[in-house]
Amino acid sequence: MSSCSEGQIPADQATAVIDDLNQAKEGVNQLKDVLKDIIKSKPTAGKIMDGIIEKLSSSLSKLERCKAASDPGPAVRGGSVCSDDRRSEISSGKRKAVPIPISDGRGANRRRSQASPGKIIISKTLEDGHVWRKYGQKRIQSSSHDRSYFRCTHKHDQNCQATRQVQRSEEDPSKYNITYIGEHTCRDPSTLHQIIDMPDTKETSNSFLISFGPTPYNNPTKTIRQETQVQMPMPSSLQSPGTQDCSEEVLSNLTPGSSPADCFMLGDELAALVGPTCHALNVGYIHDQPDMGSSLHSSPRSIEMGFMPNSFAQLDQDYMLFGFDKEDDDFPTT
């Protein structure tokens, strides 16, 4: 994706793909939460999911840059395109161009623009696959709960500018309002060796191949194996959308084309299907449009997971293949 040039990706298509990636990312986050017990016994599973999240974040960042390049209109404002929003504010001329005074350390370029809200998510869990370091907590006037401020642990060693703000929901204190600002540009060293760079889209069409195994970078044809076969009937939650609460909702993702009803579902039956020795993981997707239902089927050699309309993923011990079919609506369903 680094090869993308200005205007190469239409803004609307980029928005759709970004939206899909965002939902895939959140789905993996929820999956990780659901499978936390399994992860304890099989840490590799957790690392795999961390790798997925990292890669999705990286792809999102790249896509958003492409989108910003092809659509430099005002809609870009408020997005998390720039990895360093403070610098962007300075470069835009709107903010005071104050270099960080080193003398005291305190008081250096404090406030970020309130017009850059970032992406707001309501979640029951604070876990999102990234390692955050809390750097502040404030009582906010408009809320009865304190707001916590987190930055990426790799801010200094990898100059990762991602931050998030966490606040308990006013309506439902069991949930958190999480505002993500900036994109992760870091790579967790614990998973770095497991991740290869995204192949150029010219070679992979609409699919992205991510390797989590020790497979050499240039050997993408390694046989996919499935140690445990699982039969996966269509979960009831996938057949009757809209009746289950979403554990995480994207409230503001800066992509007007997405529906508020879009969310990931991780039914208990799905979690129950994944045994402790199973390398296959399920992510279900619910959409309010019946003709864009989720896809989920299994075979002895692979398991395809319905993430979202026009997308799929294959997960194995060593590979995860994400497919984002931009045009075809006839991805097979069972």
Add this chain to the structure above:
DNA sequence: TTGATTTGACCGGT
């Protein structure tokens, strides 16, 4: 000992 969290201070934007 080292890294993470807490917390009051500082500062910029409104």
Add this chain to the structure above:
DNA sequence: ACCGGTCAAATCAA
């Protein structure tokens, strides 16, 4: 002046 975001010393925990 007020509010909110960030810093960094102090403190805590592993």
